[in-house]
Amino acid sequence: MSLFCIGISHRTAKVETRERYALQGSEEALRAESGCAEALVLATCNRVEAYVSATSPLTTEQIARCLMGGAAAATDDGSAFYRHEGEDCARHLFRVAAGLDSMVIGETEILGQVKKAYAQARESGSAGPLLHRLFQRAFRVAKQVRSRTDITRGAVSVGSVAVDLAVKIFGDLRERKVLILGAGETSERTARALSSRGVTDIRVSNRSFERAESLAALVRGRAVSFQEWTKQCAEIDILISSTSAEEPLLTPDILSPLIRERSDRPLFIIDIAVPRDVAPEVNEMDGVYLYDIDSLQSIAEQALALRREQIAAGERIIAEHVSDFRAWFARGHDASEVSTDVSQKIILGTRGSELARVQTAMVAEALCRAWPMLDLKVEIIKTRGDERGVESNETVDPRAGRKGLFTGEIERVLAAGEIDVAIHSAKDLPSDTTPGLEVGSVLPRAAVDDILIRKTPGGLGDFPRGGVVATGSVRRQHQLRWKCPGIKIVDLRGNVPTRLRKLISNEWEAIVLARAGVERLRHDLSTGFFVFEGATLYVKILSSDEFLPAGGQGVIALQVRSDDEKTKAIVERVNDPGTFLSLRAEREFLRLLQGDCDSPVGVLGTIEKKAFKLRAQIFEPGQLEPRAGAVEGSVEDGAERLAAELMEQINAG
Amino acid sequence: MDRQLLLASTLCFLVAVVYTLLALRRGVFHPGRFNFFAIALGFVLQSAFLSIRGHALGRCPLTNLFEVFIFLAWSVALIYLVIGPTYRLSLMGAFTAPLVFLIQAFALLAPIDVPHQIRVAPNPWLEFHASMSMIAYGAFALACVAGVMYLVQERQLKTHQLHSVFYHLPPLTNLFAAITRLLWLGFALYTAGLVSGFFTGGPLPRVKMICAFAVWIFYGAILQGRHLHRLAPKRIATLCVLAFSAAVSVLWAINFVSQGPRM
Numbered sequence: 065m066s067l068f069c070i071g072i073s074h075r076t077a078k079v080e081t082r083e084r085y086a087l088q089g090s091e092e093a094l095r096a097e098s099g100c101a102e103a104l105v106l107a108t109c110n111r112v113e114a115y116v117s118a119t120s121p122l123t124t125e126q127i128a129r130c131l132m133g134g135a136a137a138a139t140d141d142g143s144a145f146y147r148h149e150g151e152d153c154a155r156h157l158f159r160v161a162a163g164l165d166s167m168v169i170g171e172t173e174i175l176g177q178v179k180k181a182y183a184q185a186r187e188s189g190s191a192g193p194l195l196h197r198l199f200q201r202a203f204r205v206a207k208q209v210r211s212r213t214d215i216t217r218g219a220v221s222v223g224s225v226a227v228d229l230a231v232k233i234f235g236d237l238r239e240r241k242v243l244i245l246g247a248g249e250t251s252e253r254t255a256r257a258l259s260s261r262g263v264t265d266i267r268v269s270n271r272s273f274e275r276a277e278s279l280a281a282l283v284r285g286r287a288v289s290f291q292e293w294t295k296q297c298a299e300i301d302i303l304i305s306s307t308s309a310e311e312p313l314l315t316p317d318i319l320s321p322l323i324r325e326r327s328d329r330p331l332f333i334i335d336i337a338v339p340r341d342v343a344p345e346v347n348e349m350d351g352v353y354l355y356d357i358d359s360l361q362s363i364a365e366q367a368l369a370l371r372r373e374q375i376a377a378g379e380r381i382i383a384e385h386v387s388d389f390r391a392w393f394a395r396g397h398d399a400s401e402v403s404t405d406v407s408q409k410i411i412l413g414t415r416g417s418e419l420a421r422v423q424t425a426m427v428a429e430a431l432c433r434a435w436p437m438l439d440l441k442v443e444i445i446k447t448r449g450d451e452r453g454v455e456s457n458e459t460v461d462p463r464a465g466r467k468g469l470f471t472g473e474i475e476r477v478l479a480a481g482e483i484d485v486a487i488h489s490a491k492d493l494p495s496d497t498t499p500g501l502e503v504g505s506v507l508p509r510a511a512v513d514d515i516l517i518r519k520t521p522g523g524l525g526d527f528p529r530g531g532v533v534a535t536g537s538v539r540r541q542h543q544l545r546w547k548c549p550g551i552k553i554v555d556l557r558g559n560v561p562t563r564l565r566k567l568i569s570n571e572w573e574a575i576v577l578a579r580a581g582v583e584r585l586r587h588d589l590s591t592g593f594f595v596f597e598g599a600t601l602y603v604k605i606l607s608s609d610e611f612l613p614a615g616g617q618g619v620i621a622l623q624v625r626s627d628d629e630k631t632k633a634i635v636e637r638v639n640d641p642g643t644f645l646s647l648r649a650e651r652e653f654l655r656l657l658q659g660d661c662d663s664p665v666g667v668l669g670t671i672e673k674k675a676f677k678l679r680a681q682i683f684e685p686g687q688l689e690p691r692a693g694a695v696e697g698s699v700e701d702g703a704e705r706l707a708a709e710l711m712e713q714i715n716a717g
Numbered sequence: 718m719d720r721q722l723l724l725a726s727t728l729c730f731l732v733a734v735v736y737t738l739l740a741l742r743r744g745v746f747h748p749g750r751f752n753f754f755a756i757a758l759g760f761v762l763q764s765a766f767l768s769i770r771g772h773a774l775g776r777c778p779l780t781n782l783f784e785v786f787i788f789l790a791w792s793v794a795l796i797y798l799v800i801g802p803t804y805r806l807s808l809m810g811a812f813t814a815p816l817v818f819l820i821q822a823f824a825l826l827a828p829i830d831v832p833h834q835i836r837v838a839p840n841p842w843l844e845f846h847a848s849m850s851m852i853a854y855g856a857f858a859l860a861c862v863a864g865v866m867y868l869v870q871e872r873q874l875k876t877h878q879l880h881s882v883f884y885h886l887p888p889l890t891n892l893f894a895a896i897t898r899l900l901w902l903g904f905a906l907y908t909a910g911l912v913s914g915f916f917t918g919g920p921l922p923r924v925k926m927i928c929a930f931a932v933w934i935f936y937g938a939i940l941q942g943r944h945l946h947r948l949a950p951k952r953i954a955t956l957c958v959l960a961f962s963a964a965v966s967v968l969w970a971i972n973f974v975s976q977g978p979r980m
Contacts (some may be wrong), residue, residue: 217884233874235888272820328943328950330889348876350949366879590750 065101067194067393069153070145071113072166077144080582085112091190094130098122102107104185104199106160108177112165117194131443133270139500141142151390154198161202162209163216170215170371175206193437197392202430203386212381215374218367223252225367226334227257230302233332233353236600241300245269245293246307250336253281254304261598267300269293270555271307274338282419290354294425295591297322303333305341312343312351319346326351333362353596409485410634413483415472416444417559422584423620424487427638430507434637443483447473476500484631486623489581490616490647495654504632506647510580512618512668514540514611515583515589516604518574519566523604527551531573534566539664540576543611543685546690560585568599579605580618600697612666612692615650619643642671649678649703656711657682666690669706676698678706681715693717719773720825722766723787727821729759733814752810753798759817760794768793777844779851783830785968790820792855800859800899802978812862842916845863850910854968856903857936863896864957871951893950896900896957897943906934928967935960 094103100118182469185191219225266285270276276287335342347354414424534556586596667680681690693714733755770778942948
């Protein structure tokens with residue numbers, strides 16, 4: 065089996081040539097005409113490439129003709145095509161996915177385009193195990209290159225440079241005031257970019273008040289008389305100027321008295337007018353940062369240069385993965401490796417929320433790593449919880465009675481044999497096992513903690529009396545009342561992004577979410593903050609000693625039919641035994657508890673070396689402090705025995 | 718044994734410095750957890766050293782210039798570990814580690830670990846006075862570090878030359894807020910240390926008093942300028958650097974000029 069790619073890109077062909085191929089070829093046509101085993105066509109405005117695996121040799125011309133939809137290529141097109149074989153093909157794809165081969169180095173749009181092309185090829189059945197493996201690896205490479213290098217760092221367009229600088233000067237832009245002077249198109253674009261980062265106070269001033277009003281309407285701002293714009297400088301934080309004045313409108317003499325009234329707030333001036341509206345000497349003034357069109361462009365170029373410097377670091381990461389892929393590819397040609405798995409088709413069933421899809425992608429990746437030839441398909445299933453708009457990322461405790469809302473429909477589909485594996489957040493599964501189904505395996509557990517998310521830095525101790533904290537979990541509500549008796553708690557529903565939006569738009573002090581869910585949505589919490597839709601949100605991890613998580617929190621469970629031995633054997637290979645044992649103990653404890661208690665409960669099993677520890681908290685109605693207990697044993701003691709011991713201890717205490 | 722702990726601690730700070738330098742050289746700068754953990758480990762070892770030294774002396778280990786510098790380095794690390802993560806100034810570690818390393822390396826290399834000749838009985842007021850003043854110095858040192866970060870970023874913004882480190886520095890306004898808080902914290906601690914000095918019962922050396930009040934007035938003037946908006950943020954950042962340099966010089970001067978018993 066050979067693997068190669070053939071294509072043209074912005075490096076080898078003009079746009080007139082590229083566009084001839086962009087809309088013509090499809091994977092199905094390529095497979096039908098060339099007789100290759102697998103094919104994937106990646107067509108973007110900058111490149112048209114075909115990734116092919118074939119058992120017999122295929123010429124570049126044959127593939128090019130297929131990309132042209134069967135028509136003969138122009139005579140001068142031949143030299144524009146490049147061809148990469150084997151590991152060079154892998155290297156090329158990794159470079160493309162990581163943005164190293166893009167016109168704007170480090171741009172991230174290409175990764176989305178590669179993913180889309182891959183999804184289409186999977187959907188049509190054109191991408192088989194080899195291309196699956198290649199592309200999954202490419203996505204990993206792209207992620208690593210982005211996170212481990214500065215390849216995506218810095219803005220590379222004038223508007224985004226201005227916004228980035230504003231963020232570097234002011235941090236949070238929501239309370240900032242912006243004045244647009246002159247109603248130019250670039251000003252409007254920059255104002256829109258600032259608006260997308262949270263700016264709400266936008267004022268527009270123009271010699272023609274009517275034009276000021278119309279631009280103000282476009283950017284949801286308000287018009288200000290042109291005679292008054294200088295006075296505004298005492299109030300505003302950002303000035304975007306683009307008038308057609310021939311002499312500078314703003315000089316140090318004009319600005320000095322206004323700056324005095326501004327106390328110590330910086331003033332960021334973006335002068336995109338030519339000739340310039342602001343005298344360059346203004347940049348010498350304390351607290352004033354003046355950028356004209358040239359300096360903004362120069363920064364965009366600096367950022368590009370910085371990105372270029374990162375190419376070597378990116379190439380090093382790629383080289384490691386190419387080496388791995390080469391080894392796998394060599395093994396893949398060994399007949400013993402090409403097992404019957406290639407014909408095994410597994411359908412994964414999941415909810416349709418963003419988090420559920422991410423979790424399913426994690427499962428798919430783990431399964432493909434373990435079984436390279438596995439043919440996976442994902443089935444999205446709508447659950448009652450989704451229909452009601454209740455989010456599974458929350459703790460669902462017995463008393464709340466929501467457990468199963470997110471799993472019932474998926475379990476029904478699994479039992480009916482419509483899917484082979486159901487992917488669940490383990491904490492959503494009812495503690496009583498559904499007859500005929502079982503948790504076949506679990507992925508390694510993510511962070512179990514709950515996190516406090518705020519709009520300002522600080523922890524639980526910094527809330528003013530009566531400050532509002534929102535959470536939809538009854539367990540968390542009790543834990544918060546216990547640890548912060550002075551706060552007010554309100555209910556919170558929706559998926560993770562919805563909850564974050566609610567935090568931003570409401571006057572709440574904070575919300576509490578599961579750390580695992582937020583991190584799986586690719587928010588990096590290691591710095592203590594993250595940016596969501598332009599707003600900076602601060603994170604405090606709540607100690608799991610006091611905020612004991614829900615049973616199964618942070619665990620992704622793979623549920624299978626009890627009599628489906630083949631699928632059970634497949635999922636078992638990705639099982640994390642420690643997590644599985646902890647989950648069994650936690651679920652057993654919850655099962656025992658449901659028999660005689662309906663209180664909000666937190667339970668956590670942990671394994672350190674060979675010691676197995678199980679802790680629990682049970683909140684009783686009307687009681688501030690929970691009943692708590694902890695037992696410790698060895699891994700050999702078994703999950704059920706430890707859970708029973710813990711229950712006994714808590715009941716006795 | 719205690720000196721070995723200190724060497725290990727200094728090594729931790731050196732590792733953090735080298736890590737930062739290598740990252741800067743590569744042009745890839747990520748404010749990761751490495752610096753934080755290296756400083757935290759260095760701090761634990763410093764604490765162990767001070768604890769052993771304190772037990773041996775039977776008092777707070779501030780009996781000679783060597784111990785004063787180590788206590789100062791410990792205070793800087795302490796304030797960083799408390800303040801840094803709170804105000805999400807993770808990159809502060811990259812700036813704090815070299816400062817602590819320099820103070821500690823100087824203390825280890827210079828022949829200043831000389832037992833003090835004049836012995837006085839342990840005095841709780843004196844110990845409170847000395848330790849509080851040193852922790853205040855720690856806050857001032859961090860204000861100086863934040864000031865340097867502010868000036869680095871301000872310079873890059875003014876000259877329009879943005880380097881890799883720029884993208885990892887906290888926003889200018891956040892840094893300025895941190896500087897202000899650190900100045901207030903340091904000033905409050907320093908005032909407490911200064912006032913407690915009057916309750917020690919012993920004679921108050923004139924030079925020491927003048928120096929201590931000069932530092933207090935310097936920082937008080939900066940805060941007054943900040944409070945009345947008389948000083949631009951850049952000036953305050955510059956003054957933080959100058960004031961801390963002056964304060965460390967004064968600390969040195971006090972050691973040499975003061976003739977009376979220290980502790």
